Amino acid sequence: MTDNARRRSRERLEERERGILDAATKLFATAGFHATSTRKIAAAAGVSEGTVFHYFGSKNELMLGILDRFYNEVLNPRAAEILDTIMDTRGRLRALAMHHVSSLAADNALMMRLLQVYVGVDLEILGQDKQSPLRDLNRSYVGHLDRAVREGVERGDLRNNLETRPLRDLFFGTLEYGLRTHMYRHGTEGLDAYVDALLQPLWEGLSNSDSPATPTELLTERLEKACERLERTSERWEKS
Structure with a gap:
């Protein structure tokens, strides 16, 4: 041949x-x-x-093949490109956020629905006590956010007492919850502005201030305050 x-x-x-x-x-x-x-x-x-x-x-292998392609052909390449081309910390976080929601929202939020389907199948087939293949895919992807935060701390843009895991949950959880509620009411119309509104209180909770943090100003307290501001922002958007 x-x-x-x-x-x-x-x-x-x-x-x-x-x-x-x-x-x-x-x-x-x-x-x-x-x-x-x-x-x-x-x-x-x-x-x-x-x-x-x-x-x-099997069908489970098919599902994993779909998700593997989504992470490695859609999510990871663009996230890596963002970190290589954008140096401003806030600009990086915004670009990563817009990339995340636009990727999940593509084709009427098809990939978001598929991820929700897989979570149920994953727990059913593997059991909660076993390592999930989806966890490995997630680990490689959220590493881009980890890098943006780490370098933001090094530059003095972000507080140096941030903990990685709750920050990931707050960042991605806020975006995915916000995407579901926004698309239910408005589809993809105005999605950019909505993401900006979600990120504003999050940025205020993470960014470094001119005055030094007191010993009692723990990360959990700041995250709770950020969540409260996010909830108020979401309520205002839902009423609009």
Whole structure:
């Protein structure tokens, strides 16, 4: 077989794999994981059911393939690019936030629905006492936020008593909750402005101030205050 023939063969195989993943993505997000059979996926992808099993051994492997592609082809590359091209700490956090919500909101928040589906399947199949493959994917992705925060602290833009794990939960949790409520009422219209409104009180709680922090000004207290401001902001937007 010539090099060109090998390349064309590889491209056909990769195209078929993408077609299967695309079909499974739509069906899992719309019909649900358990209601979607491999036969339906095969029909939507235009291949035989045996071909689906040739590429993916089970529906769970298909789900992992979808999420792996989302993290490694969509989330991680752009997040890395943001950190390499934007040096301002606040600008970095805003760009990471906009990238996160726009990626989840794409195609009517299809990926957000799919992640919610997988969490239930993940707990059911693996059990809560076992390591989740999704955790590994998340770890690589949230590392970009960790870097932005670490370098922000080093530059003096952010407080030096920030704890990584609660900060991650606050950042991503706020964005994903806000995305759900905003899209329910407004779709993607005005999403940029809404993200800015969510980030403002968060930034106020994280940024360094001119006056030094007192010993009793603990991170948990500041996060609670930031959450209160976020809730008030969300209520104002929901009434608009």
